[in-house]
Amino acid sequence: MKMRNGVLTILLSLMWVPAQAETYKVGVEDIDYYPVYTTRDGQYSGFAKDLLDMFAEAHGHKFEYKAYPIARLIGTFVEGQVDFKFPDNPNWAGDAKKGKTVHYSEPAQPYTDGTLVLPKHKGKGLDALGKLGIVRGFTPWDYLGSIEQGKVQLNEVSNVEAMINLGLSERVGGVYFNVDVARHVLAEQLKKPGGLVFDDTLPHTRSQYHLSTIKHPELIEQFNVWLVANADKVEKLRKQYGLN
Numbered sequence: 694m695k696m697r698n699g700v701l702t703i704l705l706s707l708m709w710v711p712a713q714a715e716t717y718k719v720g721v722e723d724i725d726y727y728p729v730y731t732t733r734d735g736q737y738s739g740f741a742k743d744l745l746d747m748f749a750e751a752h753g754h755k756f757e758y759k760a761y762p763i764a765r766l767i768g769t770f771v772e773g774q775v776d777f778k779f780p781d782n783p784n785w786a787g788d789a790k791k792g793k794t795v796h797y798s799e800p801a802q803p804y805t806d807g808t809l810v811l812p813k814h815k816g817k818g819l820d821a822l823g824k825l826g827i828v829r830g831f832t833p834w835d836y837l838g839s840i841e842q843g844k845v846q847l848n849e850v851s852n853v854e855a856m857i858n859l860g861l862s863e864r865v866g867g868v869y870f871n872v873d874v875a876r877h878v879l880a881e882q883l884k885k886p887g888g889l890v891f892d893d894t895l896p897h898t899r900s901q902y903h904l905s906t907i908k909h910p911e912l913i914e915q916f917n918v919w920l921v922a923n924a925d926k927v928e929k930l931r932k933q934y935g936l937n
Contacts, residue, residue, distance in 0.1 A: 714755040717909070719745065720775035723760035725853065728877050728934040729802065729902075730780075732760040740934040741779055744801060744927065745904070748919050754912070763830060776909055780902035796910040799917045800901035803937065806835070807897030808867040809860060809875050809889035816894050824848050826859040826868035833869045835896035853878050860889050867892065873936050 725731045730741035737758035770778040829849040839845040860868040880886035
């Protein structure tokens with residue numbers, strides 16, 4: 694009997710094939726937003742990728758990242774060409790999502806979109822701002838009213854580094870962007886840490902990035918549980934990338 698059981702065990706082990714990890718497509722932004730995320734030469738990297746990969750590995754999933762221009766990504770998502778979108782927020786692209794049931798994760802990463810100014814200009818207020826530098830394609834939601842009233846003029850450039858140089862050279866009164874990303878560019882690319890500082894007396898938005906899906910709400914729930922259970926690891930990853 695022992696021999697028969699042993700032979701049966703061997704046969705079962707030979708027949709067993711490990712389950713293949715299911716692959717899901719994650720739609721991401723084709724933009725340099727490092728250290729939060731970036732797509733360079735077709736490769737996605739940064740905090741967001743490491744965070745999502747940690748979750749996927751823990752649950753036997755595989756994420757394949759597909760980068761799209763920001764304006765195209767939302768259409769790709771609502772049309773079902775990708776399984777997930779990151780980043781996302783319930784307040785974004787309401788018209789495009791109309792009629793769709795979008796499921797959002799718990800906050801995955803806080804962010805602040807705000808204005809960075811020369812240290813000597815911090816706290817001088819909106820009337821002293823004049824011109825605002827932004828990256829072409831981004832909408833400075835906090836300033837729309839002031840722009841319509843003619844209190845603030847926009848100066849659009851093609852990338853973050855060029856935008857920050859506008860502020861450093863005083864060709865604009867301030868620059869509007871993700872504060873963590875702007876600080877990283879100042880310190881690591883331009884080697885001018887503190888050259889511009891976040892002015893929290895000017896209009897700004899504090900919110901959260903979420904993972905979203907239309908197709909797989911059960912994985913969103915799984916991700917939520919994982920975020921809580923691995924809060925220490927997530928915080929360590931944030932610090933690794935210099936994020937708040």
